[in-house]
Amino acid sequence: MNAELPLAIDNNLPPQLRDLLDSADGPAFEKALDVIVRQRELKLFRALGQLARDLHDAVRHLGGELAHDGVTAVVADARQDLQDVLEMSAQAANRSLDFAERMRPQADTLSQNASEVLAWTSGNDAAAVLARQALEFAEASRAGLADMVLAQSWQDLTGQRIKKVAVFIGSVESSLLELVRLTGALAGSETPVRATQVSTQDDADRLLSEFGF
Amino acid sequence: MKILVVDDFSTMRRIVRNLLVELGFSNALIHDADDGENALAMLRKMPFDLVVTDWNMPNMNGIDLLRAIRAEAATKTLPVLMVTAENNRDQIIAAAQAGVNGYVVKPFSAATLEDKISRIFERIAASGAKA
Numbered sequence: 001m002n003a004e005l006p007l008a009i010d011n012n013l014p015p016q017l018r019d020l021l022d023s024a025d026g027p028a029f030e031k032a033l034d035v036i037v038r039q040r041e042l043k044l045f046r047a048l049g050q051l052a053r054d055l056h057d058a059v060r061h062l063g064g065e066l067a068h069d070g071v072t073a074v075v076a077d078a079r080q081d082l083q084d085v086l087e088m089s090a091q092a093a094n095r096s097l098d099f100a101e102r103m104r105p106q107a108d109t110l111s112q113n114a115s116e117v118l119a120w121t122s123g124n125d126a127a128a129v130l131a132r133q134a135l136e137f138a139e140a141s142r143a144g145l146a147d148m149v150l151a152q153s154w155q156d157l158t159g160q161r162i163k164k165v166a167v168f169i170g171s172v173e174s175s176l177l178e179l180v181r182l183t184g185a186l187a188g189s190e191t192p193v194r195a196t197q198v199s200t201q202d203d204a205d206r207l208l209s210e211f212g213f
Numbered sequence: 214m215k216i217l218v219v220d221d222f223s224t225m226r227r228i229v230r231n232l233l234v235e236l237g238f239s240n241a242l243i244h245d246a247d248d249g250e251n252a253l254a255m256l257r258k259m260p261f262d263l264v265v266t267d268w269n270m271p272n273m274n275g276i277d278l279l280r281a282i283r284a285e286a287a288t289k290t291l292p293v294l295m296v297t298a299e300n301n302r303d304q305i306i307a308a309a310q311a312g313v314n315g316y317v318v319k320p321f322s323a324a325t326l327e328d329k330i331s332r333i334f335e336r337i338a339a340s341g342a343k344a
Contacts, residue, residue, distance in 0.1 A: 044241045090222070090223065090224055093224040094223075094224060094227070097224065097227050097228070097231065098229065099233070129250075146231075146232070146235050146323055148318065149228055149232065149235075150228065150232070150321075150322060150323065152227075152228055153223055153225065153228055153319055153320045153321075154222075154320075155222070155223055155224045155225075156220070156222040156225040156228075156319065157298055157319060157320065159222055159224075160269060160298055203330075
């Protein structure tokens with residue numbers, strides 16, 4: 001079988017192997033081949049080990065930054081911050097809507113009363129002038145209240161974007177946890193909780209603590 | 214006229230309700246739901262004359278709600294107005310193909326809402342007259 005190997009390969013082989021290839025000593029050839037393969041594997045494993053260590057350090061460094069005191073960049077905190085923004089903006093919008101709903105019936109009543117006064121007064125007496133002013137004011141107020149109600153739709157429009165950012169943060173969190181798990185596996189430590197099984201903040205904290213976070 | 218307003222944002226449900234009241238619809242006849250699933254459950258319990266729904270919602274979004282409404286015998290002709298921030302061409306086409314009756318892009322005015330609702334019922338009246 002050795003004789004069937006292409007001659008072109010011979011020039012690329014180490015001399016020791018080339019000599020063995022030319023000899024009839026099959027076991028010696030296989031042994032020499034094993035040594036070469038093992039040497040190459042060792043180099044590969046060393047490179048992989050270095051890569052795993054670098055990756056682990058990078059992830060630990062990132063985790064350390066995330067957990068730094070006073071910085072709201074901790075993923076869970078960031079998500080909670082966004083939720084707080086949603087709730088606070090909803091409260092503000094609801095206060096404006098409360099006001100509009102409270103004032104609209106008063107504007108309606110003023111408009112109706114002014115119209116009744118105008119119905120039984122004539123000319124330009126003081127009551128008629130006042131009633132006309134009241135009617136104009138009530139109608140302008142109704143229009144203004146309607147505009148104010150509509151303006152509160154900013155809360156919905158900005159809120160939808162905030163929700164999208166919260167989803168994005170969730171996906172970054174999952175990727176980070178997967179990276180932590182992978183780094184731990186490459187470094188040789190067993191990960192008792194798979195990233196896909198992490199479902200609560202406690203699970204996430206537990207997993208991170210196993211890697212020094 | 215009994216109207217169902219569907220939106221996951223409580224403020225938007227309130228805004229749409231306010232605008233509908235401003236247009237003369239009865240506040241007592243306006244109901245609301247916070248997603249498609251809850252809306253569908255309400256539609257199965259009582260009859261409505263119009264559904265005003267958002268597109269982006271958890272559990273069941275607006276387009277799936279529309280498809281579910283069209284798939285059920287009791288609601289297949291119920292007028293549905295989509296009120297959404299989505300003005301993507303493909304999504305508008307998808308809504309049209311699913312059988313939406315009107316489409317309003319947020320933010321909108323009471324006049325726009327009135328115009329779309331009027332057109333929906335004009336078209337329904339016209340198709341009823343032809344039939």
